[in-house]
Amino acid sequence: MDAVGTRPQPVLSRTDLADRVLGGWLGRIAGNMLGKPVEQGDRWTRERIDRYLRRSNALPLTDYLPAPGASGTGPDLPDLRPEWPRCVRGRIHGSCRDDDIDYTILGLHLLRTHGFAFTTEQVGTLWLLHLPYLQTFTAERAAYRNLANGLKPPLTATYDNPYQEWIGALIRADIHGWTSPGDPSRAAALARRDAVLSHTGNGVYGAMWAAALIAAAFTAPDVRTAIETALTVVPASSRLARTVRRVVTLHEAGVAWEDTLTTLAQETAGLGWLHIVPNAAVLTAGVLHGDGDFTRTITLTVRGGLDTDSNGATAGSVAGVLTGAGAIPAQWTEPLRDTVRSAVFGFDGARISELAERTLELATLPG
Incomplete structure (x- = not known):
């Protein structure tokens, strides 16, 4: 299942491919920032998110979340995450730092350093060299700790790690879809090799499915086809x-x-707000009902609750690839100022356009 094989060439011009890869990057960052202020699915439920939006006169949602009023969110709603002043409408000056984007950057660095034949052990080594321990969470932190203690994959995913089927591996998958345009099987194989460092079972299948979905979005005629295609890379009997x-x-x-x-x-009751299965449901519903419209896709997905910034990021990536950067409305891209903040050593302040260009170089490599 992990063989990459020969990649079919997508029926896309280089100009179109470049626009779609940049769309994936911009969409992922915008969707992540849209969901970041309410990223705590056990408190910010779907109903509470919409109550906040109605109170702010922000439904239908067509822009980043509004800032809370002078008295905050009110006694019947939780506080927004502490980072909210840097990721609500009118206050965004470049992207906020977030692990959902850190792993995308680190995945790009992995492929540029080791190529498509990278090993799971090399993924772990790059984590230790370039990613601060305190910027990892749940399964990734467990795997990082296991790496630091000398364990090797697959033990890094299974030892003292109760988060093996949570969403963490999925948030690392986009780069494998962007660099395998039109080849979901290849994207899934690459994502699997990355994911098994920290996840098992549905946690791995979620990453494979997301990578395949993004790869399929480059050439599929519609969202439904991309989703159906992506399902072919994971076991049909899996809960995912x-x-x-x-x-x-x-x-x-x-x-x-x-x-x-x-x-x-x-x-899916009882699985928890960070488990991959309920989040895959929210993501799939947002992408399907968004039907290729960028704004509708990311806003529905974030309004769906659970891991809002991760789901918003993946939905934005899919929609951005489908539409291309040129078709993403300006209210999502202009505040980003072509700049990304990152905890990955050496990448803080990187230009989004430069990251996209480096990704394009990999996406156009033969075989």
């Missing part, structure tokens, strides 16, 4: 695949977005 198919079936039956999420919340 069954949950994604459930959302697709409800969408096909004409069930509304809100009712779909209510149904899936009931069916």
Whole structure:
């Protein structure tokens, strides 16, 4: 399953491919920042997010989240995350730092350093060299600690790690989709080799599915086709695949977005707000009901709750690849100022356009 094989060439001009890769980067960063202020799914539920938006006269949501009023969010709502002053509308001057973007940058550095034949051990070494321990969380922190203590994969994912099927591996998957345009099988194989450092089971399948979804978005005729294609790279009997198919079936039956999420919340109850399965449901619903429209895709996904910044980032990546950078509305991209903040050593303040150009170089390599 981990063989990369020969890559088919996508039916895209270099100009179109460049626009879509940049769209993926911009979309991922914008979606991440949209969801960051309410990233605490056990407190910021879907209902509370929409209550905050209604109170702020921000529905329908077409821009970054509004700042809270002078008295804060109010006694019936949680506080926004402490980083909110740097990632709400009117206050954004370049992207905020976030682990969802750190891993994308680190994944790019991995491929530029070791190529597509990288090993899982090399992923771990780059973490130790370039990523501060306190900027890792859940499964990644457990794996980092295991690496520092001398363990090797796959033990890094299984020893003293209760987070093996959480969302962490999925947030590292985009780079493998962007560098395998039109080749979801290849993207999934690369994402799997990365993911097994810290995850098992559905945690790995989530990363493979996300990478394949993004790769498929380069050439698929529509969102539904991209999702169906991505499902072919993971075991059909896995809970991840069954949950994604459930959302697709409800969408096909004409069930509304809100009712779909209510149904899936009931069916995935007890897994927790950082588990990959309920988050894959929120992400799939947002992408399907967004139907290729960038703003609708990321806003529905973030309004869906759970791990809002991670889901918003992946949804933005998919939508950005589908539309291309040139079609992303300016309210999402202009505040970013072509600048990304990062905890990855040597990359803080990098230009988004330069990261996209380096990604394009990898995406156009033969074989």
